[in-house]
Amino acid sequence: MKRTTGGRRTSRALLRDVALVCLADGIVGLSFGATAVAGGLPWWLPVAMSLLVFAGGAQFAAVGVVLAGGSPAAAVAAGAVLNTRLFPYGLAVADVTGPAGPPGSPRGRWWVRLLGAHLVTDESVAFALRGDGPAGRRAGFWTCGAALFAAWNVAVLLGAAVGSAVKNTAAFGLDAAFPAVLLALALPTLADRRTRAAAFAGASAAVALTPFLPAGLPVLAGLGGLAAGWRPRRPGRLRGRLPGRLAGRLPGRRPGRSRRGAAG
Amino acid sequence: MPLLAVAALAAVTYAFRLAGPLLRDRVTVPPAAQRLLSSAAAVLLVSLAATSALTAGHGFAGWARPAGVLAAGVLAARRAPFPVVVVTAAAVTALLRLGGIR
Numbered sequence: 001m002k003r004t005t006g007g008r009r010t011s012r013a014l015l016r017d018v019a020l021v022c023l024a025d026g027i028v029g030l031s032f033g034a035t036a037v038a039g040g041l042p043w044w045l046p047v048a049m050s051l052l053v054f055a056g057g058a059q060f061a062a063v064g065v066v067l068a069g070g071s072p073a074a075a076v077a078a079g080a081v082l083n084t085r086l087f088p089y090g091l092a093v094a095d096v097t098g099p100a101g102p103p104g105s106p107r108g109r110w111w112v113r114l115l116g117a118h119l120v121t122d123e124s125v126a127f128a129l130r131g132d133g134p135a136g137r138r139a140g141f142w143t144c145g146a147a148l149f150a151a152w153n154v155a156v157l158l159g160a161a162v163g164s165a166v167k168n169t170a171a172f173g174l175d176a177a178f179p180a181v182l183l184a185l186a187l188p189t190l191a192d193r194r195t196r197a198a199a200f201a202g203a204s205a206a207v208a209l210t211p212f213l214p215a216g217l218p219v220l221a222g223l224g225g226l227a228a229g230w231r232p233r234r235p236g237r238l239r240g241r242l243p244g245r246l247a248g249r250l251p252g253r254r255p256g257r258s259r260r261g262a263a264g
Numbered sequence: 265m266p267l268l269a270v271a272a273l274a275a276v277t278y279a280f281r282l283a284g285p286l287l288r289d290r291v292t293v294p295p296a297a298q299r300l301l302s303s304a305a306a307v308l309l310v311s312l313a314a315t316s317a318l319t320a321g322h323g324f325a326g327w328a329r330p331a332g333v334l335a336a337g338v339l340a341a342r343r344a345p346f347p348v349v350v351v352t353a354a355a356v357t358a359l360l361r362l363g364g365i366r
Contacts (some may be wrong), residue, residue, distance in 0.1 A: 024346035031354070045265060052274035061312060062273055063265070068321050072269035080276040082312065085305035088298055090284015097285050117282040173357030175325075176332035180353030182313035183333060184340035189306040202307040203314035210319045222311030226303055 011139065014127070018144045021123050022151035028056055028181050029152045031174035032063070033159020038169045039067040043160040050156040054118060054149060058082045060178050061219065070215035081220055089120050093128045096138040119145030122185055201225035326366040332357030 029050065036046040041063070049059050058079035065075040090097070097116030099109045119141070127140035163169060190196045202225025206218040213221065293301075317333040319325055336353035344352075 020346055024350050027347065027350045027354070041265060045267075045270065048267070049270050049273075052270060053277050055277055057309065057312060058273065058277060060316070062269070064316065066265040072265055075265060076269050076273045076276070079273045080280075082308050083277045083280050085301065085308070086277065086280040087283050088293065088301045088305075090281055091288055091293060092284070094285040094288035113285060114282070117285055118278065120281045120284070171358060171361055173328070173332055173354035173359075173361065176317070176329045176336070176353040176357035177350050179313045179317035179329075179333045180336035180340075180350055181346075182309050182316070183337045184346060184349050186306055186309040186313060187337070187340050190310070195303050195306050198303050199307050199310035202311045206311040206315045207318050210315055211322045215321070218315055219308065219311045222315075223304060223307055225307050225311070226300070 014140060014143060018127065018147050021127075021144065022147050024181065025056065025123065025148060026151045026155040028177055029155030030159040030162065031169075031177040032056065032060060033156040033161075034163035034166070034169045034174055035060075035159075035178075036063045036067075037160045037163030038167060039063070041066070043164060046156050046160055047153070050153050053079070054152065055079075055083055055086070055121065056152070056178075057122075057182065065215045068215035074214055074217065078217075078219060081223075086120055089122075089125045090117065093120065093125050093137070093141055095134065096128055096141045100138065116142070116145070119149060121145065121148060123148055197228050198225045201228035328357045328360040328365050331360055331365075 032050070033043075033046045037043050046059070046063065049062070053059055053062075061082055062075040062079040065078050066072065097120065098113040124141050124145035127144040128137045129140075131137035131140035166172075169175070186199065190199060202222035205224055206222035209218040209221050313333070317325070317330045320329075332353040332355070335356045336349045339352055340349045
């Protein structure tokens with residue numbers, strides 16, 4: 001791992017921010033392991049899932065579908081749709097997930113690229129995108145990705161142990177941790193009015209459909225909310241991909257731009 | 265949930281992750297498609313947050329959980345640190361349940 005630019009101050013700030021994110025996600029991982037095991041799944045299932053899938057939202061969605069009585073196929077579908085966002089994420093950070101060196105250098109260390117791909121998450125992408133310059137982006141991605149992988153899996157393992165010991169996890173309110181994290185992750189993206197309209201419509205539809213659809217499908221149906229927020233934008237206003245806005249959640253630069261500024 | 269389902273989800277997830285870096289030089293995602301994908305991710309996150317806050321199975325989850333999530337949401341909107349947000353959600357929910365509110 002290289003941390004060359006930015007100097008000591010930046011890298012200390014980076015480590016502090018990464019630690020905060022790991023702590024928060026650790027609590028979520030704890031609640032994931034505990035919820036899954038207390039719900040009746042074997043302890044190794046959330047643990048294996050965390051190692052192999054390593055995507056909190058999809059893991060919760062899949063296990064949630066199964067615990068609610070949905071089929072394994074519905075569980076996989078819900079998790080998979082949620083993870084489609086990893087494709088644009090991967091495009092956005094493709095320059096840092098592979099080995100360092102000039103792009104296109106033949107036969108680079110292919111296993112570094114394979115490993116880096118597994119570390120693409122909401123958090124590591126956000127850290128990559130707020131990094132300064134190529135080295136800063138690389139440092140953000142790998143520091144966050146590696147630390148989070150360790151923290152997440154240890155936390156899920158601990159949670160599974162807690163879930164086996166404490167049967168009544170609801171008393172500790174652990175079931176509220178997951179929606180809270182999702183909400184906190186989504187909030188910065190809701191600064192955009194169209195996205196907000198789409199998200200509100202989608203969430204309303206998903207909640208309204210929950211009594212009638214098999215578990216897992218209401219969230220997918222929420223995608224219909226996109227229609228509510230969708231208008232073609234003028235090309236002059238193309239700024240910021242989602243990861244950029246996601247990065248706005250983290251402490252650091254976020255230039256305030258007047259919304260109606262230069263509209264003519 | 266069988267191990268096969270975990271493996272399937274893991275394979276699909278990894279394929280999405282690897283596709284970006286592999287295809288970067290060969291495809292360019294048009295900005296409109298990229299915005300659509302971004303919005304789709306946001307909509308999914310909020311939909312999942314709403315359903316997991318408000319519902320359990322096919323019914324209402326009770327008041328304690330959404331109250332905890334709401335408190336956490338207010339803190340998150342005020343840019344409270346992430347761990348504070350998460351602990352608040354669990355603590356508010358747990359205290360309400362302790363007080364007899366489900």
